[in-house]
Amino acid sequence: MTALSPDVVALRRRRSRRRSEMLQLSATLPALLWFLVFTIGPLVSLFYFSTVNWRGLIAPRTPAGFENFVRLAGDPVVWLATGNTILQLVVTLPIVVVGAFMIAYYLNLKPRGHRFVRALMFTPVLLSASALAMVFIGVFAPKGMINGFLEILGLEQLARPWLANGDSAMLSIIIVTIWCSMSVSAIMLAARLNSIDASVFEAAEIDGCGHFRRMWSIAWPMCREFVGVVTMLQFLWTLFSSAAVVLLLTKGGPGNATATLSFLVYDFAFNQSKVGYSQAVAVVLFVVGVVGILVIRRAFRQKY
Amino acid sequence: MTTTLEAPAPSRTTASAPRSTPRRRTRGGALARTGPSKYFAHAGVWLYVILLAAPLYYLLISAFKRNTDIFNQPFSPFTPLTLDNFGLAFSQASLGTALLNSAYITIGAEVLTLALAVPAAFALARAKGSLGQMVERIFALGFLIPGFAALVPTVLLSIAMHLFHTREFLILFLPASAMPLTVILLTQAMRAVPAELEESAVLDGAGPLRVLWSVYVPLAVPTLTVVAILNFLSFWNEYFFSLVIIGPEATLRTAQVALPTLSIANAAQYGVLAAGILITLIPAYLVYAVFAEKMENAVLAGALKG
Numbered sequence: 001m002t003a004l005s006p007d008v009v010a011l012r013r014r015r016s017r018r019r020s021e022m023l024q025l026s027a028t029l030p031a032l033l034w035f036l037v038f039t040i041g042p043l044v045s046l047f048y049f050s051t052v053n054w055r056g057l058i059a060p061r062t063p064a065g066f067e068n069f070v071r072l073a074g075d076p077v078v079w080l081a082t083g084n085t086i087l088q089l090v091v092t093l094p095i096v097v098v099g100a101f102m103i104a105y106y107l108n109l110k111p112r113g114h115r116f117v118r119a120l121m122f123t124p125v126l127l128s129a130s131a132l133a134m135v136f137i138g139v140f141a142p143k144g145m146i147n148g149f150l151e152i153l154g155l156e157q158l159a160r161p162w163l164a165n166g167d168s169a170m171l172s173i174i175i176v177t178i179w180c181s182m183s184v185s186a187i188m189l190a191a192r193l194n195s196i197d198a199s200v201f202e203a204a205e206i207d208g209c210g211h212f213r214r215m216w217s218i219a220w221p222m223c224r225e226f227v228g229v230v231t232m233l234q235f236l237w238t239l240f241s242s243a244a245v246v247l248l249l250t251k252g253g254p255g256n257a258t259a260t261l262s263f264l265v266y267d268f269a270f271n272q273s274k275v276g277y278s279q280a281v282a283v284v285l286f287v288v289g290v291v292g293i294l295v296i297r298r299a300f301r302q303k304y
Numbered sequence: 305m306t307t308t309l310e311a312p313a314p315s316r317t318t319a320s321a322p323r324s325t326p327r328r329r330t331r332g333g334a335l336a337r338t339g340p341s342k343y344f345a346h347a348g349v350w351l352y353v354i355l356l357a358a359p360l361y362y363l364l365i366s367a368f369k370r371n372t373d374i375f376n377q378p379f380s381p382f383t384p385l386t387l388d389n390f391g392l393a394f395s396q397a398s399l400g401t402a403l404l405n406s407a408y409i410t411i412g413a414e415v416l417t418l419a420l421a422v423p424a425a426f427a428l429a430r431a432k433g434s435l436g437q438m439v440e441r442i443f444a445l446g447f448l449i450p451g452f453a454a455l456v457p458t459v460l461l462s463i464a465m466h467l468f469h470t471r472e473f474l475i476l477f478l479p480a481s482a483m484p485l486t487v488i489l490l491t492q493a494m495r496a497v498p499a500e501l502e503e504s505a506v507l508d509g510a511g512p513l514r515v516l517w518s519v520y521v522p523l524a525v526p527t528l529t530v531v532a533i534l535n536f537l538s539f540w541n542e543y544f545f546s547l548v549i550i551g552p553e554a555t556l557r558t559a560q561v562a563l564p565t566l567s568i569a570n571a572a573q574y575g576v577l578a579a580g581i582l583i584t585l586i587p588a589y590l591v592y593a594v595f596a597e598k599m600e601n602a603v604l605a606g607a608l609k610g
Contacts, residue, residue: 021433028439031424038480042457106349126588128541130560131581135363137567138574145362148378240452244543248564269456286453
């Protein structure tokens, strides 16, 4: 073998390093395969299924092009569900994020009893979607907690079957969403606030900053990016996971008063035998989710 | 004001390890030094605490009450106590079988998750090239994929695999949903393993498997616990996929699917339902009681990387 120029040696070395890297990374193949088969695969086929006409899981499917999406645009139920989803997001997100931030700031001042409050706030994390919904069946029942409380106050005229009443059903769903997610967001934000150097707040205090200004002019901008992460999680949770709450508390009713987009994905596919059509809704939902994430990420970009 | 904003920005990683700041405080915490506005803050937060606690309190006492007492004295803890609700919940929803099914799926999925994720994280932590970065990015992308959107195609996949209406499909499927977070957190933990340790192990003649098992895994135990807790919670509490894939068959369904059947069977009796909720909560609470501190870190870690 003749002597090789340094370039060729370097190239060979790079190649062999690359080969050994590939060998090493072969250990990631099973995990990647799992990810591909059970996560990416279903997601990609979602787009195909949204373009077929298909009445049941075992019925034959026929191609339908964009027919499902055209039908979608003219379907009053879908519009109603879109309105409900928007209402849910518009009410839930600001209340949860701002409320959780204020609670987190309060907890971080370590007032008396903050340990107890923290432990209590952790409970909703442990509740599954079905346990959560079942807790609130008792709360909203005609003879449940809220009506019982109103009776004690002598306000019987305000009592109503909260979930069976078209006016209050969506409000009830939103209350459940806020109840179970505010505390988790607050715990996460409290941990982030705790990592801010205490001297920052002390300096502000010496400069005569009250808690209100310290909270909104210092803590908020410093946590901006993390607040964005919390908002993003809350957004995804509200958009997708609340379907279980709707299904178990109201089944979308009364009428379609509490149908949300994610609930319709389930309802069309499994109760109404419109599988292809339900996948069109799922595509819309997925796009809304991705766009929402990008918008939130942009809105909460760190500004310094 | 400007000086405070120029203070060095804390890095994101410090948030996952909250440290206690030594600060002189008057009794009652930092709020005690401010004016009357502090009463609004206290009142506001405690009002929130009451709203948070009320449904939980109602749940807890109702589980031990007779039905007529739930209606007549909804908030009193001094009515005659009974344990009948628990027995009824067990028999009406066959909760015993359901809990076993849940345990089977949770443990199976947990083992499979770690079996897949540990080698992957090991390889990613040691990979130096661009290929490793790419693979890591693929997993990171998984955070942005909401699994729920693919509910129906997942059902079809289970049919295609001849595993529809089986618990085994969930054991196979759930690890995929947990993979991104598990791999990323474990990779970060394993990257912190000092290279000298590995080198000395290799000098002693250890192969890659031995290095993984005797050097990396022991040092990654804290993170392994964190991901195991996170996955336990999400597997145990999984509802929608269990509902549509395993179905309502009483011998196969999970505890989370069995629980709502109590509300249909007992439309007017909250007591039995409340008892059922408490029963399905016990495993999660046990884990919480044992790992309280770790668990809070786990949830935080999940959020920070998400």
